[in-house]
Amino acid sequence: MTKTPYAELLAMLSRHRGVVGSFVVSERDGLAVDSNVQIGVHAEAVAALAAALHRKARLACGAAGCGVVTFLRLDAEKGGILAAGRDDLVLVTISEARANIGLLRVEMMRAAKALT
Amino acid sequence: MMTAVESWIEEPLMTFINDSRVRIAVLLESSGRVLAQHGFTRSIDVMSACALAAAIHASAAEIGRQLDGTPFKTMHHPGRERQIFLGELATGHGAHILLTVFDDATSIGLVRLYFAELSRRLAGAAAATSSAPPTLVDFESDLNRNLAKLFGRI
Numbered sequence: 263m264t265k266t267p268y269a270e271l272l273a274m275l276s277r278h279r280g281v282v283g284s285f286v287v288s289e290r291d292g293l294a295v296d297s298n299v300q301i302g303v304h305a306e307a308v309a310a311l312a313a314a315l316h317r318k319a320r321l322a323c324g325a326a327g328c329g330v331v332t333f334l335r336l337d338a339e340k341g342g343i344l345a346a347g348r349d350d351l352v353l354v355t356i357s358e359a360r361a362n363i364g365l366l367r368v369e370m371m372r373a374a375k376a377l378t
Numbered sequence: 379m380m381t382a383v384e385s386w387i388e389e390p391l392m393t394f395i396n397d398s399r400v401r402i403a404v405l406l407e408s409s410g411r412v413l414a415q416h417g418f419t420r421s422i423d424v425m426s427a428c429a430l431a432a433a434i435h436a437s438a439a440e441i442g443r444q445l446d447g448t449p450f451k452t453m454h455h456p457g458r459e460r461q462i463f464l465g466e467l468a469t470g471h472g473a474h475i476l477l478t479v480f481d482d483a484t485s486i487g488l489v490r491l492y493f494a495e496l497s498r499r500l501a502g503a504a505a506a507t508s509s510a511p512p513t514l515v516d517f518e519s520d521l522n523r524n525l526a527k528l529f530g531r532i
């Protein structure tokens with residue numbers, strides 16, 4: 263399989279403690295452009311749903327006059343979903359509760375700037 | 379409003395429509411005979427859509443066989459504002475085709491995700507129902523009867 267320009271970026275995110283997977287997703291299509299996930303993660307489903315979530319957040323922020331969404335964090339019982347987008351591409355990370363969200367946020371914000 | 383010829387189709391298809399946010403959904407047999415529809419207001423449009431969907435599915439399947447050795451089961455065509463997704467569902471009552479039309483309220487990723495779920499739900503519903511698969515006696519009269527049922531004429 264051909265290596266995409268996002269492979270190293272995703273590998274870097276996946277090396278963080280508590281990260282079970284990361285993707286680059288097209289927000290419009292809800293399809294994963296590239297992913298680096300642990301076995302057992304339903305990548306296609308998470309990619310489609312996270313892209314829809316990011317899109318709704320972007321529209322909500324636009325409607326509320328908050329401007330462009332820079333970072334989205336969804337906390338759940340056993341972990342969470344983090345997303346940072348640029349144009350049509352969204353960088354999504356699935357994390358466990360033990361992950362260092364602050365560090366991940368910084369890394370994702372930096373990485374999202376490089377998404378093209 | 380969603381209408382179906384057979385009751386076992388209703389719940390799975392309604393769930394798919396609600397979850398995926400598609401605008402139009404038509405479930406048909408590979409022969410082109412309609413089984414359920416959502417989003418159309420005229421029976422003539424359903425008839426045309428079913429005939430075209432069955433033809434596209436048959437063509438895609440044959441292209442798949444020739445290129446890849448196995449028939450292509452799904453097809454996606456993105457237009458400027460609306461998109462089409464066509465996919466084959468294997469149920470215990472034979473192969474069915476789902477034709478959906480959607481816009482930017484959803485995405486192909488979500489449609490594919492819920493299509494896979496619909497496939498599982500329909501197979502489960504088909505297994506739970508005792509009704510035998512419909513026999514194709516007379517295509518035209520069956521098609522007309524199903525269209526009449528869907529549009530409340532009988």
